Amino acid sequence: MVTAVQTRKKPELLAPAGDLDKLKFAVMYGADAVYIGGEKFGLRSKAGNFSYEKIKEGVEFAHRHGAKVFVAANIIAHNEDFTGMEEYFQTLYKIGVDAVIIADPAIIEICAMAAPELEIHLSTQASTTNWQTLKFWAEEGVKRVVLARECTMDEIHKIKENVNIEVESFIHGAMCISYSGRCVLSNHMTNRDSNRGGCAQSCRWKYDLFEDGEDGMEPISPDDDSYTMGSKDLCMIEYIPDLIKAGVDSFKIEGRMKTIHYVATVVNAYRRAIDAYYEEPENYRFNEEWMEEILKAANRPITTGFYYHTPTDVDQIFGTPPKVAQFDFAGIVLDYEENTGIATIEQRNRFAIGQEIEMIGPKRDRFEQKITQIWDEDGNEISVANTPLQRVRFKVDRPVNAYDIMRKRK
Missing domain, CATH: 3.20.20.70 (Aldolase class I)
Incomplete structure (x- = not known):
């Protein structure tokens, strides 16, 4: 039906x-x-x-x-x-x-x-x-x-x-x-016009709250928290x-x-x-x-x-925001050799031998694995990929494709 x-x-x-x-x-x-x-x-x-x-x-x-x-x-x-x-x-x-x-x-x-x-x-x-x-x-x-x-x-x-x-x-x-988005905070604070492409995201800055007390302006932020308007x-x-x-x-x-x-x-x-x-x-x-x-x-x-x-207030960020589980973007798959199971990766964040990573792609489920070996472009074995945009190779547990992404837990 x-x-x-x-x-x-x-x-x-x-x-x-x-x-x-x-x-x-x-x-x-x-x-x-x-x-x-x-x-x-x-x-x-x-x-x-x-x-x-x-x-x-x-x-x-x-x-x-x-x-x-x-x-x-x-x-x-x-x-x-x-x-x-x-x-x-x-x-x-x-x-x-x-x-x-x-x-x-x-x-x-x-x-x-x-x-x-x-x-x-x-x-x-x-x-x-x-x-x-x-x-x-x-x-x-x-x-x-x-x-x-x-x-x-x-x-x-x-x-x-x-x-x-x-x-x-x-x-x-x-x-x-x-x-x-019709905001003028950025205009006043940084002379950057939000409505012409220059927003400085002033609402995301951290602020303290004050009140006019007997001895002048007195802080009222509880527990020394800083507040945003975000x-x-x-x-x-x-x-x-x-x-x-x-x-x-x-x-x-x-x-x-x-x-x-x-x-x-x-x-x-x-x-x-x-x-x-x-x-x-x-x-x-x-x-x-x-x-x-x-x-x-x-x-x-x-x-x-x-x-x-x-x-x-439940929908706003007040005080110290709760931690959000985040991963670092570690690399992009450029190529994959089916006969060897080895992928060529363009590095975007440091990773090393022994590290747990995840691979995700648009046409398949993600999978996790540990890196056991890494080779540079000249075939030399290295222990860490720590150069931006460095191209390295290592064996992956499952087939991957160009545009697949590698990430690591922060």
Whole structure:
């Protein structure tokens, strides 16, 4: 029997790509689409943003593997920010970019005039939380709206009941303490504009609390704890069925500044969860291994954000945060020899003989083993790989493939 869920189009899994390597790993580990930043007009000025040449290479790689590429041009523009904008969008269209993500209405208008065939997605920076606003943007020719992170699951249901437009929602990653990222803390504290790509993440700094006492300002932080204003990270891996039933068209992972290990691990976990649900919706069971994988790449404790309730102190990081089980990204598999069982690894963090490691890949389950021998590129036996990007070889217990990742417990 075919269920209603199985006849509904499977939601897109959209991954961050801070540079070309991350784009390739995101695609190989199961992303249906990736979003990147060009060298202009985006909100991640410190990411490894893409030149036109890199965008072209990324688009060609993604398209060969059946994935799409979206480019973020989601600054809130000042007068001086518009120079070269028409040419920028025209070039992106010629390269073959699948869509651009824009927040500012003036930039949307410029893009629509300069490159009318280039698909426009409304950025989460536009703070969209209701179906009437989505209806307005649909009539303006916007193909998709990235909802504000403040939207609840009930509100998403209501939106999809009233508007025939694609909806994209964040399902994983960092949460901004300010409404839809519209923050001026960074501007005041560091003269770096959050809404033009320069956020210094002032909310993640450690602060002490003081009150005006008889002898001046007196500290009131209990137990000498330092406090942040930061949220726990969003994680919806356990609630894939709810997101699908709400009608979300694209599941978005945050993290263009994160590592290859983070991108590959998180994308892989969500890919498996989504596919498992569509295989047997009526018999779907959450696999705890998916959460274990997520936590191995986690930077902070996790929360469901605004989806089910208004966040409280439980969803914020106060005092000393609880420890999150983390692994170090140790290396990337470049090659594997079937006849010898020996893999060539590009080192990303120090590892040595006798160390327990894990190997993960997009097309198989992870496995653990101990390193017993290591050879350098010249065939010399060595005891430790401690040079960045060093290429070494050692025997693995099971077959591996290029793009597989090696990690070690911290």
